Amino acid sequence: MSTAATAPPTTSAPPTWALRTEGLGRIYGDPGPASLVGTGPDFGTEISPATGAVVAAWDVGFEVAPGEALGIIGESGSGKSTVMRCIAGDEQATAGTIALRGVGDGTVNIRDLSPTARRKLRLQQISAVYQDPAAGLNLDVTAGGNIADPLTAIGWRNYGSIRQRAAELLQRVEVPVGRMDDAVRTFSGGMRQRVQIAKALANDPPVLLLDEPTTGLDASVAAGVLDLLRHLLEETGIAAVVVSHDFGVIDLLTRRVLVMQHGRVVESGLTDQLLEDPQHPYSQQLVAAARG
Amino acid sequence: MTTPHTTSHTTPHTGPAPTPAFTPTAIPAASHQAGRAPADPPTDLPSDTVLSVRGLRKGFTLHTIDGRTVDALHGVDLDVAPGEHVALAGTSGAGKSTLLRCVYRTYLSGGGSIWFRTAAGDLRDVAALPDAEVADLRGQEIGYVSQFLRPQPRRSVHEIVTSAGTARGMTRAAARTAAEAALHQVAIAEHLWDMHATVLSGGQKQRVNIAAGTIAPPRLLLLDEPVSALDPANRAAVLDLIARLKETGTAVLSVFHDLDAIERLATRVVVLGGGRVLAAGPPSDILRDSNLPLEVAR
Helix, strand or coil, rough: CCCCCCCCCCCCCCCCCEEEEEEEEEECCCCCCCHHHHHHHHCCCCCCCCCEEEEEEEEEEEEEEECCCEEEEEECCCCHHHHHHHHCCCCCCCCEEECCCCCCHCCCCHHHCCHHHHHHHHHHEEEEECCCCHHHHHCCCCCCHHHHHHHCCCCCHHHHHHHHHHHHHHHHCCCHHHCCCCEECCCCHHHHHHHHHHHHHHCCCCCCEEECCCCCHHHHHHHHHHHHHHHHHHCCCCEEEEEEECCHHHHCCEEEEEECCCCEEEEEEHHHHHHHHCCCHHHHHHHHHHHH | CCCCCCCCCCCCCCCCCCCCCCCCCCCHHHHHHHCCCCCCCCCCCCCCCCCEEEEEEEEEECCCCCCCEEEEEEEEEEEEEECEEEEEEECCCCHHHHHHHHHCCCCCCCCEEEECCCCCCCCCECCCHHHHHHHHHHHHHEEEEEECCCCCCCCCCHHHHHHHHHHHCHHHHHHHHHHHHHEEEEECHHHHHHHHHHHHHHHHHHHHHHHHCCCCCEEEEEEEECCCCCHHHHHHHHHHHHHHHHCCCEEEEEECCHHHHHHHHEEEEEEEEECEEEEEEEEHHCCCCCCCCCCCCC
């Protein structure tokens, strides 16, 4: 894989994408080339027969433009959430480039940054919404307190302004502002997810990562959260990556999609093309299963 | 997008022999990655041709059914100029809808080119463009109206038509006004406008679909049986709407179920059979040719 993205650019024009990955990989265990042999879709496993290492994701490359949503679909263990966590900085990728237009006009491989610098990116450059609200929120803290967290972390000090911003965000995600001072633990699943989304949007990040954002919610509650996300993605210029095993979610939220299996991307395409004319055997299986 | 996902195996494989997940169906990665190498644009095209299909092929490999292959198009050539309405005719299974879907890139074509001239005057091969560029063209320049509205859930009729207008560059206010005019044109009663489109009848959905498809008309509009579920009065209203697209210079490529609609709207008819062009010409000639396999007799 090329490492061109780390080289200084010859022109100063910023890239058209908000997020770009190239050759992204994450191996648990021996990271050497021996671990790759015998893994991937052609071999039906992500576990290296030689070293026992788990090649959770390998050679994943894509670009997401501002205002665009890209889906990553695959079953459990396909590596889709690993890709998301490597971009978010929740775990360190073994190989590859991750670049953000907001960081050095896309010339910096953020994988090379220190853990402290990575954590800072999470405040203003990349936000993540997880399937489990407990992963993104402190359930014992109030909704307002959770949303205030990323604000105070970048220097908001005025109590009134913070409360006003929190109220705005709660309105945007359709949580009654009157619940602002209740602990999130007292909220229903759907409301918790909305608070998590509000927190993720607090500092208007250009990149939003959504990992199974509606999985685990009742169908009617999930529908409400999906509608909210769809509106947010349409109305903001945010670049989104939506990780899901559910073609319904991918279909509703994204215009392009990658299909992952055993840690590798097996197919990429426009979302409707993937659904109507899937090419790879695994994509065809997934679509056939989704159709019932 | 990166290059195809092939990993170079530089280290000798020492572990136990792996079991391939899918047996002999080794597909070259390029066949399921969008954006194959574009061919050179044809040099003999009139400078205003909006769509020029050359040697288009399409087959399906059904990996879930023994890897069976189904061939749908075997090298189709076709041009559409601004203001022209080209209707595809032929029996069921002739490849009419497949052709429309290839042009919209809902299907990946298996060979040939689909040249589309953009508003800026450039020729782009839709069959080979990167996904993101196709998505941009779809938003602004290429529209598709299918016989089925698959409405986004929990979205109002008015919003669906309005957002089709904003997607093609209208301001929100202008799109709202134009949406109202379009909904009146296709006789969708005002009390339905704020209802979710999912609860409408099939015929109402179809009319909302055509209203959304023709608001701020794209340069190329693909119509796949857009009046199949309509009663005679509504059908006439929608056919009027489509007929007026000629005035806006929209290039139309259509599939209609009935020959009356073709006769009324088409400037040219292309008859497909077995995935090939069998005949092409003005509707007056083609529709009266009893030797051609046309789907429905009048």
